[in-house]
Amino acid sequence: MLKKIKEFIIERLIFLSGIASIVFVLLIFIFLLKEGISIFKTVGLFDFLSGRFWYPISDPPKLGILPLIMGSLLVTLGAVVIAVPLGIASAFYIAEVASPRVRDALKSCVEVLSAIPSVVLGFIGMVTLVPFVKALFKIPTGLTAFSGSIMLAFMALPTIISISEDAINAVPRQYKEGAIALGATHWQTLYRVIIHGAMPGVIAASMLGIGRVIGETMAVMMITGNAAVIPTTFLQPVRTLTATIAAEMGETVRGSEHYYALFAIGIVLFVISFLINVTADLFLHKDKR
Amino acid sequence: MTNLTVNLKEKIGFGALFLATMAVVVPVLCIIWLIVTRGWSAISWEFLFTMPRDGMRAGGIFPAIVGTFYLVLGSVAFSLPVGVMAAIYLNEYAKDNFLTRMINLAIINLSGVSSVVYGLFGLSLFVVFFRFGVSIISGSLTLGIMTLPVIITTTREALRAVPKPFREVSFSLGTTRWQTIRHAVLPFALPGILTGAILSIGRAAGETAPILFTVAAFYLPNLPNSPFDQAMALPYHLYIISTQIPNIRLDYRYGTALVLVGFVLIMNISAIVVRSKFRKKRW
Numbered sequence: 001m002l003k004k005i006k007e008f009i010i011e012r013l014i015f016l017s018g019i020a021s022i023v024f025v026l027l028i029f030i031f032l033l034k035e036g037i038s039i040f041k042t043v044g045l046f047d048f049l050s051g052r053f054w055y056p057i058s059d060p061p062k063l064g065i066l067p068l069i070m071g072s073l074l075v076t077l078g079a080v081v082i083a084v085p086l087g088i089a090s091a092f093y094i095a096e097v098a099s100p101r102v103r104d105a106l107k108s109c110v111e112v113l114s115a116i117p118s119v120v121l122g123f124i125g126m127v128t129l130v131p132f133v134k135a136l137f138k139i140p141t142g143l144t145a146f147s148g149s150i151m152l153a154f155m156a157l158p159t160i161i162s163i164s165e166d167a168i169n170a171v172p173r174q175y176k177e178g179a180i181a182l183g184a185t186h187w188q189t190l191y192r193v194i195i196h197g198a199m200p201g202v203i204a205a206s207m208l209g210i211g212r213v214i215g216e217t218m219a220v221m222m223i224t225g226n227a228a229v230i231p232t233t234f235l236q237p238v239r240t241l242t243a244t245i246a247a248e249m250g251e252t253v254r255g256s257e258h259y260y261a262l263f264a265i266g267i268v269l270f271v272i273s274f275l276i277n278v279t280a281d282l283f284l285h286k287d288k289r
Numbered sequence: 290m291t292n293l294t295v296n297l298k299e300k301i302g303f304g305a306l307f308l309a310t311m312a313v314v315v316p317v318l319c320i321i322w323l324i325v326t327r328g329w330s331a332i333s334w335e336f337l338f339t340m341p342r343d344g345m346r347a348g349g350i351f352p353a354i355v356g357t358f359y360l361v362l363g364s365v366a367f368s369l370p371v372g373v374m375a376a377i378y379l380n381e382y383a384k385d386n387f388l389t390r391m392i393n394l395a396i397i398n399l400s401g402v403s404s405v406v407y408g409l410f411g412l413s414l415f416v417v418f419f420r421f422g423v424s425i426i427s428g429s430l431t432l433g434i435m436t437l438p439v440i441i442t443t444t445r446e447a448l449r450a451v452p453k454p455f456r457e458v459s460f461s462l463g464t465t466r467w468q469t470i471r472h473a474v475l476p477f478a479l480p481g482i483l484t485g486a487i488l489s490i491g492r493a494a495g496e497t498a499p500i501l502f503t504v505a506a507f508y509l510p511n512l513p514n515s516p517f518d519q520a521m522a523l524p525y526h527l528y529i530i531s532t533q534i535p536n537i538r539l540d541y542r543y544g545t546a547l548v549l550v551g552f553v554l555i556m557n558i559s560a561i562v563v564r565s566k567f568r569k570k571r572w
Contacts, residue, residue, distance in 0.1 A: 018378030117495025215403025
């Protein structure tokens, strides 16, 4: 009898843990809304998203996040241009060209990259990349969107490489064997046959990489210069959505408009990552339907 | 002639892929090499085991190491049981229905949410709503929820790898479902679960944004002595000595980075070792 009760309790706990992920996602959304929604009453959703000025501590405060959105977009765009081609090419090399031993070494290397904490990459970027960019372009500061893009590209690469590689490995062997049997070279097989089979996975990988870049906080805060103005070039300081929250939350008064506005930025980020992850998941499971 | 151009094309194509791979791998090796060589000179008994002095420009980083240790311990204490049970539910109990699909979607989203959004969440739920204050417990729980997907996915993989006949034989002996899981499945999935736990420890140790508003202190003269105290932490310490305090010796910063990266990489390498031993095993 006692055993039965014990078992009943354990199975209840297992079920509760099973649905815990749903509960946590809902809690995150609810608590962001709870703290952030009131800003839309005072500022208005449209003005909040399209306001050109972010002066949270002036009087009255100007709370428009367009400069921050543009900052995030610019840094992300730069990172994507670097990381997507590099990542996909590396994934093909690792999955199709490299010998097993080289493949293992390369994969460990990618795993090491994904393990390096973002604050460490930010620090390394500050002491190496930032002075280099400053000297290269002869600009007053190396803390620019361009520097941020390079560093963020490295943070997106492990995601892009590992998911693309899975997608390439999942292409049925018969496709490849069929192409080779018809006289195609390995390279022709790769870029005419395998790439098509792997495409949905590669697209999902790129999207998840983008998601990673938009949500990245520490490295971006340390090397993009944090100027909340609408950027016009890659070689000027920008401030992203994430960096704004991280840099300013410590200085706000709980319950102030500024505090609510930072939570509202959190809502924007949550919605973006939600959309990206759901779409990427659709691509990943396309073939299974 | 055509054969020649085809072969040439293949050479160029593979060459390009190789160069792209090197463009990823070489900087990674350079970064590790840089941190190890520059940071090594800063590492000493004093650096690791004493309190900071002179506005953190001298002395050691002991309180940051201790703080990170507490945070990691707290986050795993939360995420390991919840994550393992969630994986058991998904692999052993769940049917292919709407609820299961929602759970999978939720896990994907938990792993995709920006780390600074976790910080906001921890601030509003644990610090403010539950009145835990800016404390180790708030930070640990925030990190715990963030690392949950790591534990769930690795544990689920480990459970999936346990062959079906194990369960069938156990059932045929008249055991209940839980007895089967407890005695015929879990013991064989243990290395995989361990891998997940180790990976999540590495992840929790390196995260900065989730602890910014939930636990991290700029400087504390004493070590924390309750879960409701603030704490210093390694990644946050590296952040402030890199950006907030001027004129800090560069080797001091490299040293801090080395301690952090060293810990994280040791965790990851252990996880790889455990996993490869596990994979070699044949039933």
